[in-house]
Amino acid sequence: MKTEILQPSPAAYEHCAKLIRSGEIVAFPTETVYGLGASAYDEEAVGKIYAAKGRPSDNPLIVHVCDEKQIDEVAFINDFARVVMARFMPGPMTMILPKKDIVPYRVSGGLETVGIRMPDNDVALSFIRFCGVPICAPSANVSGRPSPTTAKHVFDDLAGKIPAILDGGACRVGVESTIIDLTRPVPRLLRAGGMPLETLEAKLGKIEVVDTLNSKVALCPGMKYKHYSPKAEVYLVAAGGDQEERIRRKYNESGNKTAVICLDDMAAKIGGPDVLRAGKDSEEYAHNLFALLRRCDELGYDTVVAQGVTEEGYGRSVVNRLTKASGGKII
Ligand code: TXA
Ligand code: MG
Numbered sequence: 001m002k003t004e005i006l007q008p009s010p011a012a013y014e015h016c017a018k019l020i021r022s023g024e025i026v027a028f029p030t031e032t033v034y035g036l037g038a039s040a041y042d043e044e045a046v047g048k049i050y051a052a053k054g055r056p057s058d059n060p061l062i063v064h065v066c067d068e069k070q071i072d073e074v075a076f077i078n079d080f081a082r083v084v085m086a087r088f089m090p091g092p093m094t095m096i097l098p099k100k101d102i103v104p105y106r107v108s109g110g111l112e113t114v115g116i117r118m119p120d121n122d123v124a125l126s127f128i129r130f131c132g133v134p135i136c137a138p139s140a141n142v143s144g145r146p147s148p149t150t151a152k153h154v155f156d157d158l159a160g161k162i163p164a165i166l167d168g169g170a171c172r173v174g175v176e177s178t179i180i181d182l183t184r185p186v187p188r189l190l191r192a193g194g195m196p197l198e199t200l201e202a203k204l205g206k207i208e209v210v211d212t213l214n215s216k217v218a219l220c221p222g223m224k225y226k227h228y229s230p231k232a233e234v235y236l237v238a239a240g241g242d243q244e245e246r247i248r249r250k251y252n253e254s255g256n257k258t259a260v261i262c263l264d265d266m267a268a269k270i271g272g273p274d275v276l277r278a279g280k281d282s283e284e285y286a287h288n289l290f291a292l293l294r295r296c297d298e299l300g301y302d303t304v305v306a307q308g309v310t311e312e313g314y315g316r317s318v319v320n321r322l323t324k325a326s327g328g329k330i331i
Contacts, residue, residue, distance in 0.1 A: 001160055001161065001162070001163060002160075002163075003155060003158065003159045003160060003161070003162055003163065003164065003165060004163065004164045004165070005151055005155060005164075005165045005167050006164055006165065006166055006167060007167055008123045008126070008166060008167070008168060012166065013126050013127055013130040013166075014130060015164070016028070016127055016130070016131075016164055016166055017127070017130035017131045017132070019163055019164060020037070020038065020039050020045070020131045020133075020135070021039070021131070023038075023039075023042055023044055023045045023048075024038075024045065024048070024162075024163050024164075025037060025038045025045060025048045025049050025052060025162055025163075026127075026162065026163070026164045026165070026166065027140040027151075027154045027158065027162060027164070027165040027166065028123065028124055028127045028135075028137070028165075028166040028168070029121055029123050029124060029151070029166060029167070029168025029169070029171060030064070030119035030120075030121045030124045030171065031091075031092055031119055031120045031121045031124075031171060031172045031173050031194070032092045032119070032171060032173045032174070032175060032176050032177050032193065032194045033139045033140070033141075033147040033148060033149055033171055033174070033175070033176055033290070034139065034140040034147075034148040034149070034150075034151070034153070034154045034165075034171065035062075035064065035119075035124075035135075035137030035138065035139060035140055036049055036052065036053065036137050036138060036139070036140035036154075036158070036162065037049075037064065037127075037135040037136065037137040038135065038136055038137070039131065039133045039134075039135065039136075040061075040063045040074065040103060040104075040107055040133060040134040040135060040136040041102065041104070041133055041134075043104045043106045043107075046061065046104065046106045046107055046136060047106065049061065049136075049137070049138065052158055052161040052162055053138060053140075053141070053142060053143045053158075054142055054143045054144075055138060055143040056143075057106075057109070058109045058110060059109055059138075060107065060108045060109030060110075060111055060114075060115065061107050061108075061109075061115075061136040061137060061138050062094050062115040062116070062117050062136065062137060062138070062177070063103065063107065063114055063115065063116050063117070063134045063135070063136045064117055064118070064119060064124065064128055064134065064135045064136070064137055065116060065117070065118050065128065065134050066118065066125045066128035066129045067118075067129075068085060068089075070128075070134045071085065071116055071118075073100070073102065073134065074099065074100055074102060074103050074114055074116065074134055075097035075098060075099055075100060075103075075114055075116055076097060076098045076099075076100065077097065078097065078182060080095075080182040080187055080204060081095055081097055081182055083203055083204055084180075084182070084204070087203045088195065088200065088203070089118040090118040090119055090120035090121075090125065091118070091120050091195060092120065092173045092177045092178065092193060092194030092195045093117065093177050093178045093179070093180065093193070093194070093195040093200070094115045094116065094117040094177045094178070094179045094180070094191075095115070095116055095117075095179075095180055095182050096113050096114070096115050096116075096179065096180065096181040096182060096183060096190065097113060097114060097116060097182055097183060098112060098113055098114075098183055099111075099112060099113055099114035107136045113181075113183055115179060117177055120172075121168060121171075121172070123166055123168035124168070127166060139176060140154045140157070140158060140165075141153070141154075141157050142157045142158070144228075144229055145157060145228075145229065145230075145294075146228045146229070146230060146289075146290040146293045146294055146325070147175075147176055147228070147290050148290070149170055149171040149174050149290050149291050150169070150170050150171070150291070151165050151166075151167035151168070151169075153290075153291070153294060156294075170291075172287075173194035173286070173287065174194075174286055174287035174288060174289065174290060174291070175193055175194050175286040175287070175289065175290070175314075175317045175318075175321065176191065176193045176194065176317075177191075177193045177194055177195065178191065178192060178193035178194060178195040178196075178197065178200065178317075179191040179193065180200065180204075180207065184208075186206060186207070186208050187204055187205075187206075187207045187208065188207065188208040188209075188210065189207050189208065189209045189210070191320070192316040192317040192320045193317050194286070194314075194317070196312075196313045196314060196316070197209070197316060198312070198313060228290070228293065228321050228324050228325040229324075229325055229327070230293040230294065230296050230297045230304065230325070231297045231302075232259070232293075232296050232297060232301050232302050232303055232304045233302065233303050233304070233329070234293075234304045234306060234322065234325045234326040234327075234329065235250055235303070235304070235305050235306065235326055235329050235330075235331055236306055236308050236319075236322045236323060236325075236326040236329065236330045236331065237250065237305060237306065237307055237308055237330075237331045238308045238330055238331065239307075239308045239309050239310050240310075243266075243307065243308070244266065244269060244270070246331050247260060247262065247266070247270060247305055247307060248270065250305045250331055251270070251274070251305050254303045254305065255303070257300065257301050257302045257303060258274060258301060258302075258303040258304070258305060259274045259275075259276055259296045259299070259301040259303070259304050259305070260272075260274055260275045260276065260304075260305045260306075260307075261276050261278050261289075261292050261293075261296070261304060261305070261306040261307065262275065262276075262277070262278060262306070262307035263277075263278055263279065263280065263281070263285060263307060263309070264277050264278075264279060264280050265280075266307055274301070276292050276295065276296070278292060278307070281314075282309050282310075282313055282314040282315035282318055283313070283314040285309060285314070285315075285318045286314040286317050286318050289318060289321060289322070290321075293325060306322050306325075306326070308322065308330075
């Protein structure tokens with residue numbers, strides 16, 4: 001199959017909507033990462049998503065909507081959801097709510113709940129509007145690889161497996177949405193992401209945080225699986241104390257195909273051609289992380305030493321993704 005990369009235009013949206021209506025899958029940009037979409041009501045098309053990604057089929061998909069009417073169509077809206085819809089949608093977050101019957105179990109991974117997200121991205125919203133149905137989509141990477149933040153990343157992973165990619169340029173946020181379970185008396189964080197927890201708590205009240213990385217139970221099915229891995233071995237150098245020394249030591253002992261990913265001020269101290277700058281703060285780090293991990297593979301590095309940051313604001317998602325990418329190799 002030939003994979004077309006399309007620049008956004010009414011004709012391109014109509015073309016992609018036709019593909020969706022005929023049971024095909026299409027990759028599209030959002031403000032977080034690129035998604036691989038199908039009609040949320042077309043089980044056969046949903047099956048094509050799992051096949052193209054090589055994704056385990058018990059891992060549910062997020063349903064992407066362009067307006068509140070579509071939310072009402074797929075889920076039972078409660079008081080927490082009303083706050084989220086008023087304050088945070090569109091935006092880089094996903095709410096888990098009880099699903100309505102119209103959502104196939106193929107989409108919810110057999111669960112009675114559904115993840116819902118309204119992307120803060122004009123191309124995504126136009127695409128969904130042209131399709132006329134909610135669009136279920138995981139990140140548009142091959143399962144286990146870093147999530148794609150450009151159309152080229154999607155092409156690198158899925159060329160020949162999907163008919164079209166809508167090209168919306170580089171994703172503004174660069175890390176996946178924050179997922180909150182709103183089906184409980186106290187909302188619970190399922191995945192740190194593009195919306196800082198502190199911002200959500202300011203409007204929703206206390207949000208329960210479980211140590212998902214070390215917990216034996218998977219709160220959301222996706223947690224069971226290995227994630228975000230470049231081909232290189234990743235080592236996470238935890239924040240604090242003698243962090244600079246620990247980065248230098250690992251860099252020096254790891255041979256000459258080792259890259260260092262770190263914030264700009266640390267990059268200035270370490271120096272050298274293998275140092276890849278992640279930005280000035282955790283927000284920029286979150287934005288750049290997946291692209292940098294892919295870049296390390298392209299440049300042929302076999303080891304990556306990545307600087308950890310404090311787990312607040314955007315730092316929470318940076319540490320979460322790096323912990324997974326490293327498979328727990330923390331220094
Ligand atoms: O930013 C994002 O969320 C991107 C863009 C494309 O929207 N999507 C994304 O999808 O990251 P995916 O499939 O790569 O990750 C979705 C996660 C998975 O870990 C899945 O297990 C979890 O959300 N999830 C989906 N529906 C769920 C549900 N009903 N209950 C619990 N977890 C759910
Ligand atoms: Mg994913």
